Structure formats: C-alpha cells, structure tokens
Amino acid sequence: MFDFKVLLESIIEIATVVPKTLVLAIFILLLSLLMGAIIALIQQYKVPVFSQIIKVLQSFLRGTPNVVLLYLMYYALPGILTFFAGILRIEFDANSLNPIVTVILTFSISYSVFQSEIIRGSILSIEKGQIEAAQSLGFSFWQTFRRVIIPQALVAAFPDILNSLLVIIKALSLAYLISVVDILGQAKMVGALSYRYLEAFVGAALIYWLIGVILTFISNRFELKLRHGFH
Amino acid sequence: MDIGYMIEIFPKLISTLPISLLIILTSSILGLMLSIVITALRIKRIKFLSPILEAYISFMRSIPILLLLFLVYYGLPVFFSLLNLNMNDLSAIVSAMITLIIFNGAYLSEILRPAYLAVEKGQHEAADSLGYTSFTKIRKFIIPQMAPVALPGLGNAVIYLIHDTSLVFTIGIVDIMGKANLIMANSYGENKVEVFLTIAIIYWMVCLLSDRFIKLCENHTYLRKIENKRAFNSQSLKLHQKFTKRNIKSNLD
Numbered sequence: 001m002f003d004f005k006v007l008l009e010s011i012i013e014i015a016t017v018v019p020k021t022l023v024l025a026i027f028i029l030l031l032s033l034l035m036g037a038i039i040a041l042i043q044q045y046k047v048p049v050f051s052q053i054i055k056v057l058q059s060f061l062r063g064t065p066n067v068v069l070l071y072l073m074y075y076a077l078p079g080i081l082t083f084f085a086g087i088l089r090i091e092f093d094a095n096s097l098n099p100i101v102t103v104i105l106t107f108s109i110s111y112s113v114f115q116s117e118i119i120r121g122s123i124l125s126i127e128k129g130q131i132e133a134a135q136s137l138g139f140s141f142w143q144t145f146r147r148v149i150i151p152q153a154l155v156a157a158f159p160d161i162l163n164s165l166l167v168i169i170k171a172l173s174l175a176y177l178i179s180v181v182d183i184l185g186q187a188k189m190v191g192a193l194s195y196r197y198l199e200a201f202v203g204a205a206l207i208y209w210l211i212g213v214i215l216t217f218i219s220n221r222f223e224l225k226l227r228h229g230f231h
Numbered sequence: 232m233d234i235g236y237m238i239e240i241f242p243k244l245i246s247t248l249p250i251s252l253l254i255i256l257t258s259s260i261l262g263l264m265l266s267i268v269i270t271a272l273r274i275k276r277i278k279f280l281s282p283i284l285e286a287y288i289s290f291m292r293s294i295p296i297l298l299l300l301f302l303v304y305y306g307l308p309v310f311f312s313l314l315n316l317n318m319n320d321l322s323a324i325v326s327a328m329i330t331l332i333i334f335n336g337a338y339l340s341e342i343l344r345p346a347y348l349a350v351e352k353g354q355h356e357a358a359d360s361l362g363y364t365s366f367t368k369i370r371k372f373i374i375p376q377m378a379p380v381a382l383p384g385l386g387n388a389v390i391y392l393i394h395d396t397s398l399v400f401t402i403g404i405v406d407i408m409g410k411a412n413l414i415m416a417n418s419y420g421e422n423k424v425e426v427f428l429t430i431a432i433i434y435w436m437v438c439l440l441s442d443r444f445i446k447l448c449e450n451h452t453y454l455r456k457i458e459n460k461r462a463f464n465s466q467s468l469k470l471h472q473k474f475t476k477r478n479i480k481s482n483l484d
Contacts, residue, residue: 002309063438064431065394067408072431075423166293173295177401184298198305205294205302212293 010190011203017186025169031108036115073106074178103175122157162219247410262335269340291337296395303330304402327399346381379452386445
C-alpha cells in the first residue's frame, strides 16, 4: 500500500521546487514589509482619507480567505491593469500576464496589513528614553531613525518576521490553483504522474515540516540571544 | 461590474452556507475539546508523551492546511485498511472535519497553554489552601482568569477556521466555492469577477458577525465586568454630585 521507495523518489523530485518557493516567499515577505511600513506610517500620522481606506481594507482582508482573494485577483487583475494602461496610454496585453505576478501581488497585499501590525508593535516597543537620549546627543531625526530606532525595532520584530515567512510559505500552497507550481503543486504533479498521491503528499509534508523546524530553530536561537543581549 | 448579477447569484451562493457552518461548528467544538486534552497533557509533562505532542504541534504548525486536507482525504482509507477496517467510503465532509479538528487541536493548544501559564501560582495555592477540589478550582479560579487572556486568540482562531473552511471545495464538497465553480461552469465563464466579489462579501459578513460574537463573550469576562462597574460607578458618582449640587443651589435660592 505505502511504498517507501516511491516516497524517497517523490521527495527528491519535490525538493527541486523548494528554492523557487523560498525565493518567491522571501520576495513576497520583503514586498509586504515595505507595504506594511507604508501602512504603519499612514496609521501613525493618521493621514486623512488614506487611513480610512486602510481601515476598511484591513477589515476586508481579515474577513476574506486567501483562496477567494487569489481567484478574485486572478480574474480581476487583467481588467484593472488594462484600465490603468489605457489611462497611461501604454500598450498592454492582459492575456500575457504571468500568474506569478498575481500570486506575488495578492499575497503581498494580503500580508501587508499583518506586517504593518508587526512593524507598529516593534516601533512602539522601543522606550522613549532611547529616542530622548539620541536627541540629547544632538542626533537629527533621520540619524535617530537609522541608528537608534531601526536596529532595535528589527531585533524586536525578527521572530515575528520569521513566523510570517513560514505563514507565507504555507499560504503559497494555494498558488497551484492558478497554475503556479510550488511545493504542494509539485507534489500534486508527481502524484498524478505515478498515481501515488499519498506518497507524494507525505513527502511534501515532510519537506514543509523540515522548513518549519529550521525556521522555528533559527527564531528560538535568535530570541535566546536577544534575551542575553548582543555583547 | 454587474451588480444585478451579483444580487441574482447571492441567494444561490448563500444557500450553501449551512454546510460550511456545519463544518465550522463541529470542528470548532471538537477541536476545542481536543486542544483542552492536549493542553492538559502538555502541562502535566508526561515523560514519553510530551515529545510526541511537541512533534505533533510543530508538524501542524509547519504544514499548510490544504496539504493536511489532502493527506487525510487520501491517507485515512489507507491507514484504516492497514488495520483491516474498510473505510473506503469515508465521505469528504467527514475528512474535512477530521482535518480541521486535528489542526485546531494543535493550534488552539498553542493559545490555551500560555493562557494557563499566565495564571499565577499563588492563585492555585490559595484555592488549594481553601480546600477546593481540583475541578471546582479550575471552574471557579482558573477558567475565569484564563478567559480574558485566551479570548482574543480564540477569536482569531475562529476567523482562521472560517478561512480554512473555504478550502474544502478542493476535495469535492459543494460549499460556497464549489457552488461558485458550478455557477461559472453554467455561465460559460462569464462574470467571474462578480462571483468571487460576492463570495468575498459573504465571507466578510460572516467574519464580522463572529467578531461581534467574540466581543460579546469578552464583555462577560471578569476583567471587563470590573471595568464596566468602575465606569458605571464613576458615572453615577458624577450624576450624584451633579444632583446634589443642584439641590444645594436650589436650597440656597
């Protein structure tokens, strides 16, 4: 019933897409961090109109599953892009849109809201005394930001950021629905070729587990170091 | 954008909501029960069991729910046939429920354990010294103190459970997404954007409702009750002062 040789073969075959999945996930993570930072800034300074839009967006993204969002973007994005291209008078062929672009955009938008919470929390966790000390030493705003706030906020946010990398890797498993091949998509293809779905899925699960264990290990080590201080 | 079409398909889509709600309710209740058992076992720190439980939780944390769904759907019949049980006609709904139960058992225990550990040791000792049995202790001391810590996390878990339920169409259950595929097949792939926009709105509404429900529960925890009482007392104090001042004034007049 369950063939370990097939399992080993499918693990090797599935492992070939792991780098692609990781690169895609890290790219989405960076993009969503960037968008999250912008959202956090807008919320911090309460920019009129934008902050209201973001509030509605937050509620919408919290309430809508990623699958629905992915399909919605998959079918709506060509139309939206054609509309904007029409305004800017750029030649654009909606049918040539790569589904990877849809995946990256959807998940970046969907996770940017969560990243903004992480960023806000990490910046708020810095004591006021640190900023006051920097000001008393005559640091400019930009210097304070770069030399005092960013290093501490990054250290505080690092475990959460690693955790959201894991969440994004897991969420990418939906990408096979719109024909982007990640770990789960590859497992489905391997299973379809050999009619041995179960072995392929177990192999994929083992790979996901390995990634999860490594990420948890790194973040635990980092937290320990954080508690002892970087001296 | 065809809003008329959206209104037209809305009742068709919402007619499949009961099946999603059935899966959500069953797996949230049974998942919560499983997670309570797992949390209790993890807190007790039984020698050979706790590494297994840790492995189970790290496994559930790192694999996507979609993969778990496939694993259960394709794997359970094989597993049962090893035990010489014939379970080939295991229905898709049951496998979806099993998936969500074992997933939530791990996920909720990650919420319940910190909440339990947040209760101070002195509380246990005080209850013990007053001679409460362990069941009464948990009912009267531990759970009321765990609730305000755990409820926000549990609320998030409910939202994620609703999100995860949207994936069950991949193993052939006709829930909202499955119905949407049928509708799109009937309309030759027209109006796809409208269909998914309607689904998004339905899910948004369901999640807003469950958020409200969790807020209601949070209002019943003891911390919130104390806050409300304080707010009420200070308000009534102000009212009292206002009235007495007026009385004094009217007396003076």
